[in-house]
Amino acid sequence: MTMTFITTFVDMIRLLDVEFDMMVDCIANGTIPALDGVAELNISVDPERAAELRRLGRPSSRAGWCGHVWPNLQSVNAIASGSFASSVLLFLGPNAAIHALVSGATEGDVVWPYNPPHLNEFKLTDGASIEFLDISKDDSISSLVQVWEVEVGRRYEVVVTTQDGLWRYRLGDVVEISGFDPTDGIPVIQFVERRNTTIDDRCLPVTIGFFVELDSDQVSDLALAPERVLDELVRSNKNVAWAIARNVFRKPNIRVVRPGTFSGFRQLKLNEGCNSLGQIKVPVVLPKAVYVTWFSAQVVQEL
Numbered sequence: 001m002t003m004t005f006i007t008t009f010v011d012m013i014r015l016l017d018v019e020f021d022m023m024v025d026c027i028a029n030g031t032i033p034a035l036d037g038v039a040e041l042n043i044s045v046d047p048e049r050a051a052e053l054r055r056l057g058r059p060s061s062r063a064g065w066c067g068h069v070w071p072n073l074q075s076v077n078a079i080a081s082g083s084f085a086s087s088v089l090l091f092l093g094p095n096a097a098i099h100a101l102v103s104g105a106t107e108g109d110v111v112w113p114y115n116p117p118h119l120n121e122f123k124l125t126d127g128a129s130i131e132f133l134d135i136s137k138d139d140s141i142s143s144l145v146q147v148w149e150v151e152v153g154r155r156y157e158v159v160v161t162t163q164d165g166l167w168r169y170r171l172g173d174v175v176e177i178s179g180f181d182p183t184d185g186i187p188v189i190q191f192v193e194r195r196n197t198t199i200d201d202r203c204l205p206v207t208i209g210f211f212v213e214l215d216s217d218q219v220s221d222l223a224l225a226p227e228r229v230l231d232e233l234v235r236s237n238k239n240v241a242w243a244i245a246r247n248v249f250r251k252p253n254i255r256v257v258r259p260g261t262f263s264g265f266r267q268l269k270l271n272e273g274c275n276s277l278g279q280i281k282v283p284v285v286l287p288k289a290v291y292v293t294w295f296s297a298q299v300v301q302e303l
Contacts (some may be wrong), residue, residue, distance in 0.1 A: 001073065006080035006088055006098060007266070007280070011057050013066075013091055020058035024050045052108060059091060060215065067093025075099045081191065085119045087215065107169060108162040111189065114181070120190045123181055132156035135174060135195070150177045150187055157195055192236065196286045208233070209253045211295045213261050225303050227249050256301040268294065
């Protein structure tokens with residue numbers, strides 16, 4: 001199964017979940033009803049398949065649902081990375097994997113998947129001149145290091161110079177050097193976070209605010225989520241513990257939004273003029289205040 005972004009797969013699974021009863025009825029009856037101006041269609045009648053799907057239930061009712069419905073599914077080939085992609089694995093089951101066969105950035109070719117089944121391993125490309133800004137030092141030219149100067153385990157912000165006119169352009173992505181390709185010595189990186197993330201400044205001290213859409217109504221220990229996120233932030237960034245000790249940072253805020261919010265945001269972007277829903281991604285950091293306001297209006301619970 002191949003698509004451009006893994007979000008297309010998520011859209012498909014969500015639609016199957018919402019319209020599960022209608023889908024099963026269509027398979028049982030051999031008829032797809034007219035929808036949004038599309039004429040009624042006839043398909044092969046398969047009551048046995050419909051009964052099997054009813055026994056399995058909708059996608060949200062069973063872990064590894066795709067593996068049960070499509071036992072021959074081995075991989076979903078799509079651009080995917082990070083925690084979002086990892087959450088999709090819950091639907092795929094143990095016998096299928098996500099293969100990130102390509103990677104792209106608006107600014108140019110910066111990285112390429114190093115080991116496709118490993119969703120957060122990338123190798124630098126030769127599509128741009130790449131430098132690294134040591135995030136443990138001041139934001140100055142003297143803190144820039146070249147590709148051959150990076151150290152395993154250290155974190156840097158990616159800085160690119162491209163043939164299309166970008167000159168020492170800061171991407172805002174923080175990466176960690178995980179190693180080097182033994183065939184040519186090119187660094188292999190893992191993405192860690194975005195710099196200058198959107199903060200929740202509704203009260204002081206400020207913190208990082210998260211909008212979260214749950215994939216199930218039954219989530220255990222939900223109230224503990226802010227504390228666990230804080231523990232992870234402290235583990236991954238020593239500056240967080242420093243800021244908490246000085247009362248300039250507080251426990252992260254998590255706002256749970258209603259089901260379908262992220263799909264609705266992508267539809268909003270489509271209405272703004274984007275050409276293809278399959279090409280639209282929800283950004284890790286919301287770039288506009290109007291988007292923060294839009295998401296805030298969808299909040300059903302705050303932790």
